[in-house]
Amino acid sequence: MGGCLSCNWVAWKEKSQEKLYRRCGLESRQVIIDQGETNVHCWVPADQGGSSRSKPALLLIHGFQFDGLVGWENQVEEFSKHFRLYIPDLIFFGRSYSKSAERSEIFQAECFKKMMDELEVEQIYAMGTSYGGMVAYRLCHLYPKFVKKLVCCSSGVMMTPTTNDRLLQEINARDINQILVPQTLEEARLGMSVATVMNVQGIPLFLIKPLWERYFKRNMRERTELLAGMIISSVGAPPIPRITQKTLILWGTKDRIFSTDLAEELKEHIGESAKLVFIEGSGHIPQVEKKKEFNAEVLNFLLDPLPEGHNKKE
Structure with a gap:
């Protein structure tokens, strides 16, 4: 019985997620950029030029380890009612890959901007969690007229070495x-256990194995290089730039990976345009652990109209 479960539950979960995404009007797309050097996989609106065009675009950027299909299952259905969703895989995660030697979070942001240009999306709201939040922050700084608002969740933008x-x-x-x-499987279980308040350490390794093989074992060398190539937290890195977009910072009060001090520092760094909300009792993944509170905060923030002329595209 255990062997059967270990073989099938991840594949079943993926198929279930794909059905959810398609039910919410999304389709899988490979977007080629940089003259074929980089191939970005993204879930995009199936009717790109249809009725959904009247909705604003929302880019959801996942964190380190998984891909765009994992982690947003509690948001896609509700958010798709209000936004055209674009859910990519970070480079070297899921079905995104590149021949480039670039490894920084800035490179990831540039790839997503090129991807959205190929998809003919002129302006977006951006939301990123953990490492994805760092990428979204860079996207805001590099293309201030492209990103209208930012939701930055559990992201160590202000981290140090x-x-x-x-x-x-x-x-x-x-x-x-x-x-x-x-x-190893033990390291995979340890990593998941520090990310959540749930009892992951009690999960048998035979159930961890298909998850590790599907998500963690792929592109290990490139992912190690991504960590080494991060500009944020690197020794001698230039100061983190300030962004001008209205920003919602969401953080779990029990986050063990990035302490709440980093949330306070990010709020102070951005200034008056940032709002900080702590989600009580959540760890590093409030979009999973406290989905109702998370979704309510995000929708209230993103659906609140911007002042006339603020961040208007030129």
Whole structure:
């Protein structure tokens, strides 16, 4: 019985997610950019030029480890009522890949802008979680007229080279790669356990195995290079730029990966255009753990009209 479960539950989950996305009007698309050097997979509105065109575009950027099909299942149905959703896989995750040697979060942001240009999307709202939030932040800075508003969730934009030290000491890990690019089933389970308040450590390894093989084992070298190539948190990195977009910062009060101090620092760094909301009792993935509170905060923020002329496309 255990063997049957271990073989099938991830595949079943993926098929269920794909059905949900299609039911919400999305289709899978490969978008080729940079003269074929980079191929970005994205879930896009099936009727790109149809009735959904009247809705604003919302780009959802996932965090490290999984892909665009995992983690947004509690948002897609509700958000698709109000927005044209674009849900890409980060480069070297899911079905996105590149021949480029670039590895920074800035490169990821540039790829997504080129992807949206290919899809003829002129302006967006952006939402990113964890590493995806860093990419979304860079997107805001690089293309201030392209991104109208930002939702930044559980994202260590203000992290430093020593930010991870506390967590690594707590879990007795040698470096952050053990969590984000796990080499064993035990490391995969440990990484998931620090991301959530749920009891992941109690899950048998035979159930972790198909998840690890499907998501964690792929592109290990490239993902390790992504961590090494991050500009945010690197030694001697230039100061984090300020952005001008109205920003909602969402953070779980029990986030073990990025402490609430980083949320406060990001709010102070952005200034008056940022709003910080803590989600009580949530860990690093409030979009999963506290979906009702998360969705309500995001929709209230994004559907609130901007002042006349604010961030108007030129």
